[in-house]
Amino acid sequence: MNVAGNHSSSAAPAKCANCDAPRRSPLFCDHCRTLYPAEGINHFELLGLPVRFDVDTDALQREYLRLSRAVHPDLQGLSGDSALSLRLSAQLNEAHRVLADPVLRAEYLLELLGGRSGADDKNVPQGFLAVTFELREQIAEAKAKQNQAKLESCRRQVQAGHDAALTQVHDLARRLPGDARLRDQLRATLNCIKYYQKLLDELG
Amino acid sequence: MTAPEVIVGIDLGTTFSLVAYADESGPHIIRDENGDGRLPSVVSIAPAAANTDPQVTVGWPARQHAVENPLTTVYSVKRLIGKGFQDIRGDLPFLTYPVKPGPRDTLLIEIGGRAYSPEEISALILRALRRRAEKHLGRPVNKAVITVPAYFDDSQRQATRDAGVAAGLEVVRIINEPTAAALAYGIGLRRPAGPASSGQLRCPPPSAPQGLPIASCQSAVSPASAASQGQTIAVYDLGGGTFDISILRLQDGVFQVLSTAGDTHLGGDDFDHAVINLVVQEVKEQFGVSITSPATRQALRSLAEAVKIRLSDQEQAALELDLGRGRTYRRTITRAELENMMRPLVERTIELCRAALRDARLNPTDIDQVVLVGGSTRVPLVRRRVGEFFQRSPYTALNPDEVVALGAALQAAILTGQQPDMLLLDVTPLSLGIETMGGAMAKLILRNTTIPCRATEMFTTFVDGQTAIKLNVLQGERELAADCRSLGEFVLDGIPPMPAGLPKVQVEFLIDANGILNVSATEQRSGKRAGIQIIPNHGLTRQEVERITRESIEFARRDIQEHRRIDLCNQVEFDTHKAEQMLAKVGHLLEAAERERIRRDIAALRELARTTDNLDELHGALTAFGHSTIRLAELGIRQALVSGNQDQPT
Numbered sequence: 001m002n003v004a005g006n007h008s009s010s011a012a013p014a015k016c017a018n019c020d021a022p023r024r025s026p027l028f029c030d031h032c033r034t035l036y037p038a039e040g041i042n043h044f045e046l047l048g049l050p051v052r053f054d055v056d057t058d059a060l061q062r063e064y065l066r067l068s069r070a071v072h073p074d075l076q077g078l079s080g081d082s083a084l085s086l087r088l089s090a091q092l093n094e095a096h097r098v099l100a101d102p103v104l105r106a107e108y109l110l111e112l113l114g115g116r117s118g119a120d121d122k123n124v125p126q127g128f129l130a131v132t133f134e135l136r137e138q139i140a141e142a143k144a145k146q147n148q149a150k151l152e153s154c155r156r157q158v159q160a161g162h163d164a165a166l167t168q169v170h171d172l173a174r175r176l177p178g179d180a181r182l183r184d185q186l187r188a189t190l191n192c193i194k195y196y197q198k199l200l201d202e203l204g
Numbered sequence: 205m206t207a208p209e210v211i212v213g214i215d216l217g218t219t220f221s222l223v224a225y226a227d228e229s230g231p232h233i234i235r236d237e238n239g240d241g242r243l244p245s246v247v248s249i250a251p252a253a254a255n256t257d258p259q260v261t262v263g264w265p266a267r268q269h270a271v272e273n274p275l276t277t278v279y280s281v282k283r284l285i286g287k288g289f290q291d292i293r294g295d296l297p298f299l300t301y302p303v304k305p306g307p308r309d310t311l312l313i314e315i316g317g318r319a320y321s322p323e324e325i326s327a328l329i330l331r332a333l334r335r336r337a338e339k340h341l342g343r344p345v346n347k348a349v350i351t352v353p354a355y356f357d358d359s360q361r362q363a364t365r366d367a368g369v370a371a372g373l374e375v376v377r378i379i380n381e382p383t384a385a386a387l388a389y390g391i392g393l394r395r396p397a398g399p400a401s402s403g404q405l406r407c408p409p410p411s412a413p414q415g416l417p418i419a420s421c422q423s424a425v426s427p428a429s430a431a432s433q434g435q436t437i438a439v440y441d442l443g444g445g446t447f448d449i450s451i452l453r454l455q456d457g458v459f460q461v462l463s464t465a466g467d468t469h470l471g472g473d474d475f476d477h478a479v480i481n482l483v484v485q486e487v488k489e490q491f492g493v494s495i496t497s498p499a500t501r502q503a504l505r506s507l508a509e510a511v512k513i514r515l516s517d518q519e520q521a522a523l524e525l526d527l528g529r530g531r532t533y534r535r536t537i538t539r540a541e542l543e544n545m546m547r548p549l550v551e552r553t554i555e556l557c558r559a560a561l562r563d564a565r566l567n568p569t570d571i572d573q574v575v576l577v578g579g580s581t582r583v584p585l586v587r588r589r590v591g592e593f594f595q596r597s598p599y600t601a602l603n604p605d606e607v608v609a610l611g612a613a614l615q616a617a618i619l620t621g622q623q624p625d626m627l628l629l630d631v632t633p634l635s636l637g638i639e640t641m642g643g644a645m646a647k648l649i650l651r652n653t654t655i656p657c658r659a660t661e662m663f664t665t666f667v668d669g670q671t672a673i674k675l676n677v678l679q680g681e682r683e684l685a686a687d688c689r690s691l692g693e694f695v696l697d698g699i700p701p702m703p704a705g706l707p708k709v710q711v712e713f714l715i716d717a718n719g720i721l722n723v724s725a726t727e728q729r730s731g732k733r734a735g736i737q738i739i740p741n742h743g744l745t746r747q748e749v750e751r752i753t754r755e756s757i758e759f760a761r762r763d764i765q766e767h768r769r770i771d772l773c774n775q776v777e778f779d780t781h782k783a784e785q786m787l788a789k790v791g792h793l794l795e796a797a798e799r800e801r802i803r804r805d806i807a808a809l810r811e812l813a814r815t816t817d818n819l820d821e822l823h824g825a826l827t828a829f830g831h832s833t834i835r836l837a838e839l840g841i842r843q844a845l846v847s848g849n850q851d852q853p854t
Contacts, residue, residue: 065458069627073656073717074377074618086656086716093629093654 028070043095053173064096106173115183162196211347213612218282218444222609223333231613234340248277251316262332274300274498283445285322286360300498323367330371348373349616353446354380355466378718382439382450384611385577435572443578445471451564460629463563463652465556472580478545479508515539543585574598639676639685658714672697696725696734776813780806786840
């Protein structure tokens with residue numbers, strides 16, 4: 001498993017099977033535009049980024065657009081390999097979606113580095129559920145009474161909790177892979193963020 | 205070398221439809237003989253006499269005679285396509301043609317004892333556009349990019365594609381209307397003016413400004429760096445029946461949609477409905493009568509639309525409706541009154557703008573430019589509210605009726621490789637999921653995910669030896685499956701019999717670049733590809749699409765015959781007229797007997813053209829006439845040359 005700082009990707013192949021030109025991207029040949037299946041390549045490798053939490057968002061965006069040009073079905077010509085290009089585009093879009101969002105990125109990196117998924121570990125810090133339960137009750141009451149001021153104050157509270165958790169996610173994810181304790185702590189904080197996001201969605 | 209195959213761009217609108225194509229000089233709207241690019245999306249079907257086909261009229265004539273033929277004139281069919289009967293209940297009071305429920309919660313329009321699906325009616329419009337394009341381009345048109353509202357769901361997209369197939373068109377791409385508009389507006393923005401390499405499009409479109417004037421708005425930023433930093437634009441698209449708002453980022457020639465929101469049942473028609481409701485209510489109060497006759501309702505519909513359009517320029521408009529038996533309803537309506545009626549609808553669009561911004565994680569002030577698309581954005585209230593919300597005046601340099609078709613033609617150019625440095629990255633407007641055991645919606649793909657996108661999910665069996673699994677695939681944002689739209693039942697079959705819980709069926713949900721769902725499934729233990737049967741809701745089955753296509757191809761064959769007949773008759777008319785002229789001028793140079801023979805031939809040919817159904821015979825007779833008048837023609841030419849020389853000054 002590649003870890004932060006050691007991103008010289010083992011997945012990057014050396015040469016294009018079609019035209020023998022050296023390849024820079026696991027997805028396609030810059031020279032002859034041949035597409036390659038990219039199964040098992042992680043999102044960071046796909047977008048040419050080091051496997052670590054901090055991402056240069058400008059570089060991510062630029063590389064995403066560059067690769068999109070190479071693999072998108074619209075630019076394959078009407079006779080191109082549409083099935084492979086469709087699959088690669090979907091994979092690339094997913095990689096971009098995950099890496100462009102700090103919460104999804106932290107979660108993805110955590111699992112990539114051996115942490116547990118949200119489905120396997122639903123723990124949250126002690127006392128957190130009581131706090132959200134309280135908030136939820138307040139929101140329900142404010143909604144029933146159409147108390148806009150109260151709703152707005154709830155919204156601010158939820159947002160503040162969300163933002164604090166997000167700051168913590170940044171802090172913990174930067175220290176990945178870390179030890180098991182750090183990974184569990186990050187998992188729990190990510191789980192909190194999901195609760196907050198759900199509440200924010202409900203508040204509109 | 206054969207010319208590259210042409211792909212036209214089609215805007216299949218609620219009120220008007222347009223067709224465009226792109227060449228080296230940019231995208232062009234294909235216009236009718238009056239210079240109008242718009243084809244009214246109105247189809248009139250005259251009931252057939254025994255053993256004959258119904259007479260189909262599409263466009264302006266159908267629209268102009270809508271009041272006389274309220275029961276046989278179909279308009280706004282886009283509001284029905286891909287919908288179920290329950291979905292359109294609110295529209296029923298405003299439709300003058302009969303709509304009834306069809307199989308699997310589809311809709312049927314009944315005219316002259318025959319039922320038409322919305323897809324068939326749309327196909328008639330598409331075929332009219334196709335003919336217009338073929339006539340203009342002088343070659344067959346078999347492929348098209350068709351636009352749909354961004355907020356169209358899977359059923360509506362499938363139905364639109366089926367309509368294209370039924371019209372004999374391969375729909376190479378379905379693209380979203382606001383995105384198409386952005387493409388038309390944004391072209392020329394990225395590349396600085398300079399010699400274009402040959403074979404590539406050099407835009408902007410004729411008579412259009414150089415793309416969005418973003419660079420000039422932010423003159424501190426050079427166009428080049430503005431392009432690489434990216435620009436964020438909002439496309440507000442309010443058409444006859446649908447509303448979309450899309451937030452896009454333009455960077456390095458890529459049009460990346462960040463989010464979209466909309467309502468496929470909110471548009472100018474609803475503004476008209478507000479006026480209609482007012483009149484219906486007042487007529488009831490003043491005269492104690494209900495407006496029920498289809499003709500009066502159709503007249504009222506046209507009237508309401510005219511009043512709305514007039515109030516875009518004027519402060520007030522007079523309204524008059526003949527109720528029969530000497531009764532006339534009269535009143536003056538002011539713009540303020542109309543705006544009061546429209547306000548809730550406009551506010552709903554603003555609410556959706558807010559939702560789209562939220563999904564894009566942006567504020568109104570982050571938007572660099574607001575573009576208005578669709579005829580209904582001519583309404584002053586709409587312009588005012590959009591301007592207020594985004595805190596900038598909207599940009600409207602291109603004709604809001606034409607900009608979507610221009611964009612569709614540009615997308616066609618991208619697909620054919622004429623425009624290789626541009627790319628659209630669009631999103632799916634609605635979350636996709638499946639119904640879980642408790643009747644909840646489990647989301648697999650979230651709304652505003654960039655397409656193409658895919659998700660996989662593992663399923664297993666509950667009973668020993670179970671060989672099939674049923675899935676209810678949903679689209680929507682609500683928590684309960686019942687509140688979402690079911691795309692249909694997907695039956696995974698061919699699972700090898702195994703003890704319960706042992707099979708592992710991986711189902712892949714893939715949304716392609718058209719925004720259309722493709723599902724495939726594999727049983728992981730056996731590696732067997734599971735079969736999938738899809739029973740669509742609200743749509744046509746494959747068999748139905750094939751039947752419509754077959755029938756319309758037969759239709760088309762008859763059309764071609766009819767065109768040939770008209771062409772031949774015109775040629776007969778022209779040749780015989782010309783021969784008569786020659787006889788008058790140079791006939792005296794021929795023998796009397798030959799003059800007589802030619803006169804008889806003229807009469808005979810005209811008679812044949814009037815009476816025969818055998819076009820080959822007519823074609824033969826026309827050719828023979830050409831041969832038999834060759835001496836006359838030569839004399840005529842010689843005469844013309846001589847008199848021409850005499851006219852020359854020496």
